[in-house]
Amino acid sequence: MLAGCTPWPEEFARRYREAGLWLDVPLGELPRQWAREYGTATAVVSGQERLSYVELDEKIDRMAGGLAGHGLVRGDRAVVQMTNESTFLIVCFALFRLGVTPVFSLPAHRDVEVIHLIETSGAVAYVIPDVRLGYDYRLLASRVAIPRRTVRTVFVAGDVGEYAEFVSLSTVGEEPTGLPEIDAEEVAFFLLSGGTTGLPKLIPRTHADYFYQLRSAARLCELDRDTVYLAVLPMEFNYCLGCPGVLGTLHHGGRAVLALSPSPDGCFPLIERERVTMSSLVPTIAHAWVEAREWSDADLSSLEVVQIGSAKLHESLARKITPMLGCRLQQVFGMSEGLMSYVRRGDPEDAVLHTQGQPLSEFDELRVVDPETGEDVPRGECGELWARGPYTIRGYYNAPEHNAVAFTEDGFYRSGDLIRQTERGDMVVAGRIKDVINRGGDKVSATEVEGYLQGEEGIRQAAVVAMPDEVLGEKTCAFVIADGKAPTGLQLRSSWRAKGIADFKIPDRVELVDALPLTGLGKLDKTRLRADIAAKLREEAG
Numbered sequence: 001m002l003a004g005c006t007p008w009p010e011e012f013a014r015r016y017r018e019a020g021l022w023l024d025v026p027l028g029e030l031p032r033q034w035a036r037e038y039g040t041a042t043a044v045v046s047g048q049e050r051l052s053y054v055e056l057d058e059k060i061d062r063m064a065g066g067l068a069g070h071g072l073v074r075g076d077r078a079v080v081q082m083t084n085e086s087t088f089l090i091v092c093f094a095l096f097r098l099g100v101t102p103v104f105s106l107p108a109h110r111d112v113e114v115i116h117l118i119e120t121s122g123a124v125a126y127v128i129p130d131v132r133l134g135y136d137y138r139l140l141a142s143r144v145a146i147p148r149r150t151v152r153t154v155f156v157a158g159d160v161g162e163y164a165e166f167v168s169l170s171t172v173g174e175e176p177t178g179l180p181e182i183d184a185e186e187v188a189f190f191l192l193s194g195g196t197t198g199l200p201k202l203i204p205r206t207h208a209d210y211f212y213q214l215r216s217a218a219r220l221c222e223l224d225r226d227t228v229y230l231a232v233l234p235m236e237f238n239y240c241l242g243c244p245g246v247l248g249t250l251h252h253g254g255r256a257v258l259a260l261s262p263s264p265d266g267c268f269p270l271i272e273r274e275r276v277t278m279s280s281l282v283p284t285i286a287h288a289w290v291e292a293r294e295w296s297d298a299d300l301s302s303l304e305v306v307q308i309g310s311a312k313l314h315e316s317l318a319r320k321i322t323p324m325l326g327c328r329l330q331q332v333f334g335m336s337e338g339l340m341s342y343v344r345r346g347d348p349e350d351a352v353l354h355t356q357g358q359p360l361s362e363f364d365e366l367r368v369v370d371p372e373t374g375e376d377v378p379r380g381e382c383g384e385l386w387a388r389g390p391y392t393i394r395g396y397y398n399a400p401e402h403n404a405v406a407f408t409e410d411g412f413y414r415s416g417d418l419i420r421q422t423e424r425g426d427m428v429v430a431g432r433i434k435d436v437i438n439r440g441g442d443k444v445s446a447t448e449v450e451g452y453l454q455g456e457e458g459i460r461q462a463a464v465v466a467m468p469d470e471v472l473g474e475k476t477c478a479f480v481i482a483d484g485k486a487p488t489g490l491q492l493r494s495s496w497r498a499k500g501i502a503d504f505k506i507p508d509r510v511e512l513v514d515a516l517p518l519t520g521l522g523k524l525d526k527t528r529l530r531a532d533i534a535a536k537l538r539e540e541a542g
């Protein structure tokens, strides 16, 4: 396995192979199988473009040939930051065929995040769109991909504009020669962690583990050729990519419709036109869709199921999904590191509304433990979820110190999520111990934001916590000890944007304080800060 990655111990790998979970099929092979099986059926709808399975496979081959012609070789890494469009899929599968490992950067990432990803992965290529939703990614690339970093080529989906040194993907394409043999147990791509200790860690996912995940998720969700899946969240998100998402849909001969933005204005007409049957949303987007339903008379009658996950779904919203969107609600809980959990069709209403269901695989091993002692808590009580299994990683890339904390010696991933299990065995996410703010599904590392704040002139100390928010579930509140020169919230916004920090990390609220509360042990008391801001918000709401 790639140096810097932790393989599954051989005894586990053998078990997964022998049980037929891990197959000797690298992901780059899948579009060939699909083309043979589903031929001219439409695979992907992206804007005005409609690609059949055969066309998709051909485009991937030509892209692989072209990227190889630009010097990409097996073992290289490429940061891929694309919006939802067919080029994302074509480039990714081309990279899989070449044995080049994509590192998925979110469309919302800016200089700080992209530089971090380039530097930690040693990427030699950076793939971007030209301008999407008003943002010029070429400008970003011109700042982040300078020669002293490893990047040799910036590939642009669209027009290179004034950047003659960039390569437009529309000019890239030739018949591939001598594609390498790919080992299915090698790393296929890197997802990003929610980042508990600063900038995101790289999550190495292998061909075999991911193919198993998407196959099992697709089976659980009963996908077939009639499935029309609307990709609303960025495809770089595990949840939209393979849970079962776009890849699960394609594996069963369905159609993946790619939305550039999650707004009801864009998505409802797509649902109506393409007769979409399924989508995956975060609660914030589900909320916007439900609200839009009040005034929109779009025909959503084709929708059969909407998955909701990535952040806590409150009962009040859960109850509105079926009456307002006219489809089944399926709660999903999971993490890019692996473990996924789903409510199944036919589960009792109580489980549908109040739980996040049961693990995807019978090979998933779960423990719910007291995080202080590591002892299992009795069934029904709340504890930290630890997970191990055929698609749950054994370590982050090149992060031995962090891995020593994030994984147990026997390979369980300490999720940092607090859950309890109902009598039936369904999981209920009750909170978390990791220091992350879940801003409507976008994960914000408190430590990272505290670091930026402490770098500001006039700020002596900062503590960042989650505060409740009706729409996003949680927002970021920064408690700050400052002298007279401290920036206002508005100044922070403009200066952080100028520094190239992703927008969703900018504190939603800044509270100036004289001192930060400490626990009896002298540690920063974030529980108290969370309670303080929640009380203040209640007071303000009257």
Ligand code: AMP
Pocket: 192, 193, 194, 238, 239, 308, 309, 310, 311, 312, 313, 331, 332, 333, 334, 335, 336, 337, 356, 415, 417, 429, 432, 438, 443
């Ligand atoms: P990500 O790796 O970005 O998918 O984030 C995974 C984290 O999102 C989990 O560890 C949880 O903290 C949170 N999460 C995912 N699904 C849910 C859910 N249904 N309810 C509450 N939190 C969730």
